[in-house]
Amino acid sequence: MEAEYKIIGGDGTEYGPTTLAELKAWIGDGRVANATQVWRSDTTNWLPAEKYTELKTELSQLNDAAASARLRSLAAAGFWARLGAYLVDHFLIGMVVFAVWSLMAGSQQWKFSFPTQIKTEAEFQAFVNQLVVLSYQTAFIYYPFFLFYDVFFNGRYGATPGKMAIGARIIKVDGRRIGYETAFLRWLASRLGEAVFFLGYLMMIFQPQKRALQDYLAGTRVVFIR
Numbered sequence: 001m002e003a004e005y006k007i008i009g010g011d012g013t014e015y016g017p018t019t020l021a022e023l024k025a026w027i028g029d030g031r032v033a034n035a036t037q038v039w040r041s042d043t044t045n046w047l048p049a050e051k052y053t054e055l056k057t058e059l060s061q062l063n064d065a066a067a068s069a070r071l072r073s074l075a076a077a078g079f080w081a082r083l084g085a086y087l088v089d090h091f092l093i094g095m096v097v098f099a100v101w102s103l104m105a106g107s108q109q110w111k112f113s114f115p116t117q118i119k120t121e122a123e124f125q126a127f128v129n130q131l132v133v134l135s136y137q138t139a140f141i142y143y144p145f146f147l148f149y150d151v152f153f154n155g156r157y158g159a160t161p162g163k164m165a166i167g168a169r170i171i172k173v174d175g176r177r178i179g180y181e182t183a184f185l186r187w188l189a190s191r192l193g194e195a196v197f198f199l200g201y202l203m204m205i206f207q208p209q210k211r212a213l214q215d216y217l218a219g220t221r222v223v224f225i226r
Helices: 020-028 053-072 079-104 119-159 161-166 179-194 199-206 213-218
Strands: 005-008 012-018 039-042 046-048 168-172 220-224
Touching: 005 020, 005 168, 012 020, 012 046, 012 199, 020 053, 053 168, 079 161, 079 168, 079 199, 119 179, 168 179, 179 213, 199 213, 213 220
Parallel strands: none
Antiparallel strands: 005 012, 005 039, 039 046, 168 220
């Protein structure tokens, strides 16, 4: 015999008995939440709905939908706040890049020294060549670490340390978490925004949701969660 259920509604009234299918429909309608008291015919106690394993899937979907709706309603992080987060992140990345480069600079291939004086064209050209090599060396360290840093933190936590510092998080436009795949796509889109003279970032100034080029291409928003 199929078990029957009763609930104590938000108005304190007892509703039921009802079937499991109808009870799940009540969850979808918002009439039953995690803490709603539920009685089942094969038990003698009233328990919170979240204690019933047969209701966990529907309650989880309800909770996810509520969380997404809450995130969609949050205020967008604007240009200056995101610039601050950008500077914090790149300061941290720069520290790591400098530390790694310093360790490798002991080798002959990575050796770099500033000339005390430049008197001839040949000395100037040698200095320029050193700068070119230095730029390649730092890029060799910087971009792989930057990629890992950005995708790891955004994919796992929805925010880099810089965004955490300002109380912001990256979410999808429907309020869901972005995950590693979207974080990687957004990183690539950010590099595109930088390549066009940072216009990809500046466009957030002129539209209400404060979305940059990478947000449009990856389907994301940056919002304050405090």
